[in-house]
Amino acid sequence: MTGGFADPSIQSAWGFRAAMMAMARPGDILKVSGAQAPAGVSVAASVLLLVLCDPETPVWLAPSHHSVALGRWIAFHTGAPVVDRRGDAVFALGAWDSLLPLTDFRIGTAEYPDRSATLIVEMETLRGQGAVLTGPGISEAAGLNLPEVAAFRANRALFPLGCDFFFTSRDRLAALPRSTVVTAPAEVI
Amino acid sequence: MSDYNFAYLDEQTKRMIRRAILKALAVPGYQVPFASREMPMPYGWGTGGVQVSAACLVPEDRLKVIDQGADDTTNAVSIRRFFERTAGVATTGRTRDATLIQTRHRIPEEPLTRDQILVYQVPIPEPLRFLEPRETETRKMHSLEEYGLVHVKLYEDIARHGQIATSYAYPVKVEGRYVMDPSPIPKFDNPKLESAAVQLFGAGREQRIYALPPHCKVVSLDFEDHPFVPSKADHACDLCGSDTSYLDEVIVDDAGGRMFVCSDTDYCEGRREAGHLGRLAASGPSAPGQEDAA
Numbered sequence: 001m002t003g004g005f006a007d008p009s010i011q012s013a014w015g016f017r018a019a020m021m022a023m024a025r026p027g028d029i030l031k032v033s034g035a036q037a038p039a040g041v042s043v044a045a046s047v048l049l050l051v052l053c054d055p056e057t058p059v060w061l062a063p064s065h066h067s068v069a070l071g072r073w074i075a076f077h078t079g080a081p082v083v084d085r086r087g088d089a090v091f092a093l094g095a096w097d098s099l100l101p102l103t104d105f106r107i108g109t110a111e112y113p114d115r116s117a118t119l120i121v122e123m124e125t126l127r128g129q130g131a132v133l134t135g136p137g138i139s140e141a142a143g144l145n146l147p148e149v150a151a152f153r154a155n156r157a158l159f160p161l162g163c164d165f166f167f168t169s170r171d172r173l174a175a176l177p178r179s180t181v182v183t184a185p186a187e188v189i
Numbered sequence: 190m191s192d193y194n195f196a197y198l199d200e201q202t203k204r205m206i207r208r209a210i211l212k213a214l215a216v217p218g219y220q221v222p223f224a225s226r227e228m229p230m231p232y233g234w235g236t237g238g239v240q241v242s243a244a245c246l247v248p249e250d251r252l253k254v255i256d257q258g259a260d261d262t263t264n265a266v267s268i269r270r271f272f273e274r275t276a277g278v279a280t281t282g283r284t285r286d287a288t289l290i291q292t293r294h295r296i297p298e299e300p301l302t303r304d305q306i307l308v309y310q311v312p313i314p315e316p317l318r319f320l321e322p323r324e325t326e327t328r329k330m331h332s333l334e335e336y337g338l339v340h341v342k343l344y345e346d347i348a349r350h351g352q353i354a355t356s357y358a359y360p361v362k363v364e365g366r367y368v369m370d371p372s373p374i375p376k377f378d379n380p381k382l383e384s385a386a387v388q389l390f391g392a393g394r395e396q397r398i399y400a401l402p403p404h405c406k407v408v409s410l411d412f413e414d415h416p417f418v419p420s421k422a423d424h425a426c427d428l429c430g431s432d433t434s435y436l437d438e439v440i441v442d443d444a445g446g447r448m449f450v451c452s453d454t455d456y457c458e459g460r461r462e463a464g465h466l467g468r469l470a471a472s473g474p475s476a477p478g479q480e481d482a483a
């Protein structure tokens with residue numbers, strides 16, 4: 001089966017470094033390479049799946065990305081089980097509309113807020129403009145073309161609980177941890 | 190799967206640690222549990238920091254390892270060699286040249302930049318441990334933001350000593366939410382916890398990872414009538430003359446003669462190379478601050 005890392009140890013290290021820097025600096029857009037899942041999945045989302053998923057991390061595929069070919073690819077390269085319910089997922093992959101409602105994903109518990117889902121949101125493009133991001137990891141403010149604002153504000157209101165997000169398009173990725181405060185562009189002026 | 194694992198740990202272990210690091214960054218100051226692995230070095234030698242570094246390193250990194258500010262103690266040298274051997278990374282003593290710095294008990298004097306990662310070796314990650322030994326209870330206290338006991342302990346200091354006597358591992362509050370142990374750095378270093386760099390904390394024996402993203406708000410706990418003071422010895426470095434760096438007091442002869450030298454040896458050498466000289470620069474030893482590790 002094709003599309004996996006040719007050199008998993010090194011390519012996972014590169015992929016994670018990009019994912020970590022993205023999560024540490026919300027809004028930063030980073031480039032990754034080396035993986036290609038089937039069925040229209042971006043290179044960046046493919047890299048994240050290979051870097052982060054294994055038999056301990058159930059994956060939920062949104063209807064936009066639910067295919068036998070992708071399920072097989074994930075099983076072969078990562079061993080992660082593909083699950084039927086959002087609430088069982090440690091990772092989820094899909095287009096934004098197809099991932100909703102967010103309220104069904106795990107948000108962690110008061111004593112273990114880390115036990116929450118990470119969503120990989122496939123996007124047409126990634127741009128450093130749009131919603132305004134402030135909070136940990138951001139010096140003053142950052143911009144990112146988030147698909148909407150309300151859902152991320154509702155997620156932020158749950159802090160320290162909540163989901164965390166990667167956004168992927170072609171070979172680029174960005175991230176939005178639950179700690180980020182999201183403001184619509186017009187509200188800032 | 191190949192026999193060769195970049196940076197020693199197997200891929201599944203690195204994945205588990207990497208997932209913990211991402212969650213730690215998403216909830217600054219919160220301690221994420223992880224399944225710590227046996228490392229080819231004893232606990233107390235920074236196995237938590239080593240595992241975090243192993244999960245973060247890429248072949249292009251330049252690694253610096255410091256132990257109480259010095260690059261050449263047995264502990265620092267052995268960790269540096271470990272990663273030279275298992276990850277093939279370049280190493281450096283220069284703070285500004287390093288992309289990843291693993292540290293025990295100090296933050297470098299030179300401000301870190303956005304492309305640097307600082308990995309702390311942490312012996313006891315739980316700031317409430319000395320007040321409440323039960324893990325189930327400290328977890329509950331964090332979840333309810335019940336931090337009154339920490340303040341009580343600091344206030345007892347004031348009642349007993351007239352000031353807050355805690356001078357290492359001075360507790361901080363992160364982004365107004367979690368109280369965090371910054372590892373046994375001197376409280377002088379606490380202001381540097383607000384940094385452009387990514388800061389990761391690894392506790393091997395206690396199996397915890399926590400993090401501070403860049404520019405994270407980190408406040409040292411204090412009281413209105415007893416504000417936090419990041420104090421240090423009231424001297425200048427006897428070698429480089431710096432009066433702003435953290436100093437170690439070193440016995441220099443059998444007659445009890447002593448001198449004060451920068452704990453950050455790279456910082457001190459850099460200043461001397463730039464022509465700054467302290468009180469004893471001519472007569473002092475060439476490599477300061479290095480007690481031979483036993």
Ligand SMILES: [Zn+2]
Pocket residue numbers: 426427428429430431434450451456457458460
């Ligand atoms: Zn000095």
